[in-house]
């Protein structure tokens with residue numbers, strides 16, 4: 123029987139009690155544990171695939187902590203997480219024409235499109251009955267898979283870093299740019315100032331901006347990530363120089379620095395993703411007519427702002443989620459051309475996945491964490507595993 127990682131409400135409760143709800147002491151590795159999984163029968167539209175490589179996504183941190191909602195409890199007490207994977211097709215149902223055994227695929231996690239195509243539910247998170255891909259094998263309907271762009275110039279680990287984060291960034295960028303252009307057209311302003319705060323989604327967002335000729339600024343606490351982005355022409359700002367915006371003085375200092383870097387103009391588009399102390403810093407850095415977009419709330423779910431001030435500056439706040447299925451497919455065309463993600467220096471084994479989640483929680487990784495699930499990689503990807 124294939125093995126798969128599971129999170130149980132019982133394990134969350136036990137770990138929260140152990141640390142007396144002090145999330146700094148919380149050990150995710152005590153919550154995400156190996157389990158056995160009975161795969162569903164192969165239906166006519168299903169694809170059975172072997173999981174090769176996965177990336178650790180931040181929603182796993184939210185799931186093990188139960189810090190947004192207790193998704194595990196809401197889903198009946200147990201979930202099989204993992205919504206970003208590269209796999210090798212083993213078998214297909216008799217109505218599947220897009221894939222055949224031996225094909226290498228990536229997943230997307232739009233679990234239930236709304237009438238406009240955007241997800242109402244995320245696969246292996248809030249989509250009922252969905253089984254995630256932190257396991258050795260999986261069965262899903264064919265629309266949940268995309269052919270892996272193996273000749274895009276990225277290595278296997280970089281490809282595995284993108285299935286969840288790249289579509290999120292792709293959607294955020296389209297939305298942010300569309301809103302900004304409604305207010306300031308290209309005739310008046312060709313080159314925008316774009317800022318993102320640390321993290322995988324933000325860095326991909328900035329790569330999109332940079333690729334389209336804009337000035338892009340990455341404000342992060344990680345020297346390794348700043349360096350990687352600087353090589354792509356993205357200007358670094360050390361967030362720790364401003365004490366991660368612990369006080370209003372730090373926010374003022376940051377805003378002053380940004381104004382200096384942008385000849386007094388400020389930032390036209392901010393990608394937040396974290397909220398908490400980052401939100402007021404992002405707002406302070408915005409130019410007139412600026413746009414702040416976010417699909418995340420890692421440091422806080424509630425935000426507050428001075429509505430009068432934002433009206434006078436004509437600032438727009440926008441909230442997004444994951445992309446449409448069409449958008450997820452389209453953005454793979456940008457793998458390697460635009461998206462060149464920063465990968466954490468260690469590739470974890472399947473057995474080490476809980477440690478990868480723990481280290482993500484403690485923010486000690488130097489890039490997007492990748493886990494090699496299959497020990498024996500197929501010939502088609504072996505040369506990319508470098």
Ligand SMILES: NC(=O)c1ccc[n+]([C@@H]2O[C@H](COP(=O)([O-])OP(=O)(O)OC[C@H]3O[C@@H](n4cnc5c(N)ncnc54)[C@H](OP(=O)(O)O)[C@@H]3O)[C@@H](O)[C@H]2O)c1
Pocket residue numbers: 179180181184286287290319320321322323324341342343344347361366395396400417418419420421442443444482485490
């Ligand atoms: N709605 C969606 O579809 C969707 C999709 C993807 C992600 N998300 C959410 O968006 C958020 C970010 O995701 P991601 O994939 O970009 O995460 P990520 O790659 O894991 O990056 C998280 C970043 O948070 C920063 N960070 C950690 N602690 C911090 C602190 N105390 N103060 C300031 N920054 C801190 C770190 O940056 P530095 O240390 O480098 O500054 C780290 O790189 C998560 O909450 C995730 O769940 C939502």
